[in-house]
Amino acid sequence: MQDLARVRVCSDPHFQWELVLSLHQLQPGSTPGASPADVAQWRADTLAALSGQSLGLRVHRHLLPLAPASSYFPDFLTPYEGMYGFEVGLDAVLSTPRGRIGSELHRLTTRSGAPSWGAELAHGRLSALHLLGDTMRAYFNSALVPLWPAITDRIATERTRLAAVHATRGVHTMLANLFPAAIWHPRDRVLETPYPIKHSVHLDGRGLTLIPSWFCSGSPVAFADTDLPPLLVYPIDHTPAPGPVPDALSKLIGGTRAAILATVTFGTPTTAILRRTGISASQLSRHAAVLRDNGLITEARHAGRTFYTRTPLGDTVTSPSTSPLRSSRASRSRGAGRC
Known part of the structure; x- marks a missing residue:
């Protein structure tokens, strides 16, 4: 019961999660038809805008290899603090202990191959950290800031939906109606969702933070490291905007x-x-x-x-x-x- 009482919904978009999940949409192997229409349109527009630009080359060389659309990418790219603002989250990314960066990059290497500049990051070289920070900031300002008001509106709507269900029918019903592919088992107090690999997170009194995401599509996402604060990033509804007024x-x-x-x-x-x-x-x-x-x-x-x-x-x-x-x-x- 303590964990159920500590379920919370992120009040605003999570800056670093949206950034990383947007990079998944730009991966060469991603399928535009598998994403909602507005996300697919954003992908087409962003790829066109980045093409031939120095920023596009930096994103391709330095960001995409760190965030492959696979079963694993480093947790340090999406710190919990990212819900409090982009710069707060970015500072948490760049302040990650050297040993943790090295460990997570090693795990990435065994899963998806080594990024070309992974060794520099793993050793905590300031030049590599500055390059990561500058590239993430430039990409965010170019590709996500113009869309941010719309993302914020959709997240606010989803939070209000969950708050209304929670207030009128309780946390069990809220979890059961989290999104279509989620299954809540009230007797066992287990939330079951589709996931690329077998992955179990035990809350153990730590509660759960739900993070609705505009760029998340298909399966939800959680931290790979189960010792980190439990959270679940899941896709929101992308119902088209209202049509013409009669x-x-x-x-x-x-x-x-x-x-x-x-x-x-x-x-x-x-x-x-x-x-x-x-x-x-x-x-x-x-x-x-x-x-x-x-x-x-x-x-x-x-x-x-x-x-x-x-x-x-x-x-x-x-x-x-x-x-x-x-x-x-x-x-x-x-x-x-x-x-």
């Missing part, structure tokens, strides 16, 4: 409110609505209050943020086939409602 709905409640209602799904954060609709925060607050008071959305606050969820009535009026205005016209055309 004309009938815009005529009924106004274009701005219709756009807000069409954008809101489950636990949609304020930032996502502002970005997709282009309205101001004050406009959103005013129109959201009207939608909320009329039972079309609900509002929740968590950790200083506001999230909106569409109600069943909101789902009904945003469906083109059940738009109130269209249904009204159809009823009149059939002679319904006659005295």
Whole structure:
């Protein structure tokens, strides 16, 4: 029970995990069709942007060999501290004890071959560490920063989803609904997930940190070293953004409110609505209050943020086939409602 009470969900994207998992998407052997459409598009755009650039060459030579899309890559690349900010996580990477770097690189060598500059890193040479840090920072700023607001929005939505399940149905149901491929065995208190190799992690009172990830696809990921803090990085839902707002709905409640209602799904954060609709925060607050008071959305606050969820009535009026205005016209055309 102590471990169940200490299950937590990372509140923001984990900077180093997203960086390393994004490198998996760039690996020559990766299959774009196996990734969600938005991740596959990011891969195509990023490969095109890096092609022919010095940064692209550095990523190819120094980062990709360290993070192969296989059953093992060094744990020191994804420190626990990465959930507190990119620079905090990067400092933890570069402060890894020399002996641990050497041990993990040796394990990588036995699994996937030796990176060309692995010996320099293993010996803790400052020039190699500076090169690693500079390349990770440059890659992050170039390939991930433009996407970071969207990643943050999706992670916030997933956290809100889990918080809602936990609050209403408890931690057992939350773990059972973590993601489609996860199986929770409540009697044995075992969470079973697909994994490239047989890998068991015993919590032993340490709790578990769940890290939703935008770049993780297919199987979840955990630290290879079971002595490190237990965590599980798992893929989030990549459902496409809402489609066009029905004309009938815009005529009924106004274009701005219709756009807000069409954008809101489950636990949609304020930032996502502002970005997709282009309205101001004050406009959103005013129109959201009207939608909320009329039972079309609900509002929740968590950790200083506001999230909106569409109600069943909101789902009904945003469906083109059940738009109130269209249904009204159809009823009149059939002679319904006659005295």
